Amino acid sequence: MGAEAAGGRVTARLRLVPAGPGNARDLWLVQSDDAVWPWYSPEMPGWAQVEESARAMGESWRRHGVHKWIAYDRASGEVVGRGGLSRTPVDDDWGQLYRFLPDEPWVRAVREGHHEAWVEIGWAVRGAFWGRGYASELGRAALAFAFDTLGVRAVVSCTLRHNVRSRAVMERIGMRYAGEIRSRGLVEGLAGERDDAPYAVCVVTSPSRNPGA
Numbered sequence: 001m002g003a004e005a006a007g008g009r010v011t012a013r014l015r016l017v018p019a020g021p022g023n024a025r026d027l028w029l030v031q032s033d034d035a036v037w038p039w040y041s042p043e044m045p046g047w048a049q050v051e052e053s054a055r056a057m058g059e060s061w062r063r064h065g066v067h068k069w070i071a072y073d074r075a076s077g078e079v080v081g082r083g084g085l086s087r088t089p090v091d092d093d094w095g096q097l098y099r100f101l102p103d104e105p106w107v108r109a110v111r112e113g114h115h116e117a118w119v120e121i122g123w124a125v126r127g128a129f130w131g132r133g134y135a136s137e138l139g140r141a142a143l144a145f146a147f148d149t150l151g152v153r154a155v156v157s158c159t160l161r162h163n164v165r166s167r168a169v170m171e172r173i174g175m176r177y178a179g180e181i182r183s184r185g186l187v188e189g190l191a192g193e194r195d196d197a198p199y200a201v202c203v204v205t206s207p208s209r210n211p212g213a
């Protein structure tokens with residue numbers, strides 16, 4: 001089966017392959033990278049944790065037809081990063097996003113415990129590959145997948161307020177800053193995780209709903 005048929009994509013420089021148990025080692029290369037893991041947790045994830053993430057990602061691809069990709073350099077085959085889309089669960093954390101989306105019924109529509117009409121986008125690139133536009137390339141492919149393949153109405157992204165590189169990717173690919181939420185995570189200048197870490201939220205709605213955008 002071709003990469004496209006299985007949910008994969010090919011961009012100018014990247015081969016995007018659905019993450020799952022079969023490429024857990026490659027996911028680990030990204031998630032244990034010293035330029036990556038400090039943005040997600042106070043400690044580097046262990047192999048068992050990454051293996052569990054890979055299992056959950058594979059399960060989501062199977063059940064929901066979407067989750068993160070592993071990004072490989074098309075020319076060298078090297079693992080560049082991981083990223084893409086994920087369904088958002090219906091809970092208090094994600095409920096904070098409603099105020100940044102249109103006041104329309106699709107925003108709260110639920111399917112199998114997840115928001116049916118909007119998804120989250122995210123990315124992580126191994127430190128050796130920063131500054132080359134790979135995250136933006138992956139991000140654009142993910143937006144196309146969201147609107148053209150999944151047919152969702154909006155894509156959201158949340159990043160720690162002080163993660164300027166990630167915020168720059170959001171803006172580079174056409175998302176707009178919408179405001180802040182608070183959730184568990186890291187706070188600039190403080191050790192460990194807090195329940196009320198500030199996250200910047202960016203949103204983009206379906207191009208068909210924004211003619212000329």
Ligand SMILES: CC(C)(COP(=O)(O)OP(=O)(O)OC[C@H]1O[C@@H](n2cnc3c(N)ncnc32)[C@H](O)[C@@H]1OP(=O)(O)O)[C@@H](O)C(=O)NCCC(=O)NCCS
Nearest residue numbers: 036039123124125130131132133134135136158159165166
């Ligand atoms: C967030 C993250 C993915 C951004 O990576 P990045 O390499 O800065 O982002 P891009 O791939 O969009 O690259 C943009 C940079 O490449 C440059 N660039 C070079 N060639 C380029 C090209 N062909 N296209 C676009 N940009 C290009 C841009 O000028 C820009 O440079 P600048 O940062 O000096 O302004 C990366 O910092 C990361 O993995 N961080 C850790 C994980 C993380 O925080 N993830 C987000 C959690 S919400």
